[in-house]
Amino acid sequence: MAEIETADAQDSYEKGVIVLVTGCLIAKDNVRKKFTQTFILAPQDNSYFIFSDVFRHIGDSKSQINSVPMASMKIPHHLPRMATNDDCIVCADTLKWVAYGPCGHKEVCSTCVIHLRLVCEDRRCCLCKCESNTIFVTRALGDYTKAINDFTAFPDDPPEGQVGPYWYHGGTQAFFDDLDQYKMMKAMCMLSCAVCQKNEQRTAGSKRRGEF
Known part of the structure; x- marks a missing residue:
């Protein structure tokens, strides 16, 4: 099961969108695996395709939901910032x-x-x-x-x-x-998408057939 803590979006060039998601994955043993996920929604025709999808595992912590009474649980006033000064503000990976x-x-x-x-x-x-x-x-x-x-x-x-x-x-x-x-x-x-290349080849082939 996944819990989303924050989801932030920022406009990019030509109607693109940069999305940053933080949350945690909860395993059967109640271990919570914190993560950040960053991806770019790039416009293509009448839809978007996901580019540069970066999923980063931050750390594990034992869930206390089933073992601590609700009355004794303390909710922090401020959630910790997922990215530090040594992290990229887009993908949250360590700045090298x-x-x-x-x-x-x-x-x-x-x-x-x-x-x-x-x-x-x-x-x-x-x-x-x-x-x-x-x-x-x-x-x-x-x-x-x-x-x-x-x-x-x-x-x-x-x-x-x-x-x-x-x-x-x-x-x-x-x-x-x-x-x-x-x-x-x-x-x-220089990397390219094999699916896009095949689509371009099909389109080029259709154009050539249409010329005859």
């Missing part, structure tokens, strides 16, 4: 790599930012909604995270690959200061 634009907000992981820019074509900051034509991806080190204060220092029309001390990904207009992270994000952007 961050991506940010000229606004300087470093609270979203590079994977979520790349997904939003690539799939939803949403180039806005998740916090302040400022549009960022160019972003910078670096390792998350808290107060010691590398800061780019002047994004105009980046070239306007850089080639794909190494550009000075950085690596540039043209599909998301992102500069990386780590080669391995650049390669991983570039490979992720």
Whole structure:
């Protein structure tokens, strides 16, 4: 059985929606498994499809519902925040790599930012909604995270690959200061859905048959 504690939604680009759900799964032995789930509803024709569905198990706790009388149960005035300063505010996963634009907000992981820019074509900051034509991806080190204060220092029309001390990904207009992270994000952007590919092939085949 699942219990939903919170469900928050935030508008994204082109009528897309980012959804964050928190709750717990209750097993037969009354162990409550806390979780967070984040996914993106991306518009497609007259419906939506779910993209980047991230389910994260947070921890277990023994349920006291059957063993503690209701009169002695205490309900906290404030529920604990599921994401900390070291967690991505979108997927609630631990921040290892961050991506940010000229606004300087470093609270979203590079994977979520790349997904939003690539799939939803949403180039806005998740916090302040400022549009960022160019972003910078670096390792998350808290107060010691590398800061780019002047994004105009980046070239306007850089080639794909190494550009000075950085690596540039043209599909998301992102500069990386780590080669391995650049390669991983570039490979992720090349992934495609087999179902969508088959549908596109069927559509292309129908068009070719219609031309004869």
